[in-house]
Amino acid sequence: MAILDINIYGDEVLRKPCKPIEKITPELVTLAKDMLETMYDAPGCGLAAPQIGKNIRLVVIDTAIPDEEEPRPYIMFNPEWDVEPGSALATNEEGCLSLPDVWGNVTRPNKVWVSYIDVNGERQTIHNCEGLFCRCIQHECDHLDGKLFVDKISTADRAMNASKLRKLAKRK
Numbered sequence: 001m002a003i004l005d006i007n008i009y010g011d012e013v014l015r016k017p018c019k020p021i022e023k024i025t026p027e028l029v030t031l032a033k034d035m036l037e038t039m040y041d042a043p044g045c046g047l048a049a050p051q052i053g054k055n056i057r058l059v060v061i062d063t064a065i066p067d068e069e070e071p072r073p074y075i076m077f078n079p080e081w082d083v084e085p086g087s088a089l090a091t092n093e094e095g096c097l098s099l100p101d102v103w104g105n106v107t108r109p110n111k112v113w114v115s116y117i118d119v120n121g122e123r124q125t126i127h128n129c130e131g132l133f134c135r136c137i138q139h140e141c142d143h144l145d146g147k148l149f150v151d152k153i154s155t156a157d158r159a160m161n162a163s164k165l166r167k168l169a170k171r172k
């Protein structure tokens with residue numbers, strides 16, 4: 001297991017659309033486990049492959065509360081999601097390991113299903129995802145399309161974070 005470097009806002013790799021994964025190889029499973037370790041170490045509740053420099057459709061998620069709940073790690077290859085019947089919009093604060101110290105409210109559907117390929121190459125579908133898990137799925141899948149949560153925050157939140165964003169983009 002290894003802790004990987006996390007790419008920061010301004011790095012081009014975060015803006016490129018990611019390629020679907022054709023075959024689940026042992027190397028990809030190792031990479032996914034390293035991503036989980038990197039995420040726990042950060043700490044965070046989700047990490048997408050472009051954040052560690054790979055433009056492939058892979059995300060890891062664990063929204064269990066550290067030290068209070070048993071870990072619930074998910075490794076999702078080629079994840080897709082859509083809203084469930086009865087889903088409404090919910091607004092909540094988000095952050096991102098690629099945007100240290102930046103926070104903003106994002107409005108997203110509050111009940112979705114997610115479908116993905118697991119580490120054994122099997123298709124899994126989880127229905128009625130809600131709360132932080134639901135939000136995290138959407139946030140991480142956005143990364144696979146080169147989108148960041150700051151693209152979706154209000155003008156006021158953007159203004160509040162403007163100087164931090166400028167500094168992050170310029171730090172290299």
Ligand code: NI
Pocket residue numbers: 095096097098139140143
């Ligand atoms: Ni993120």
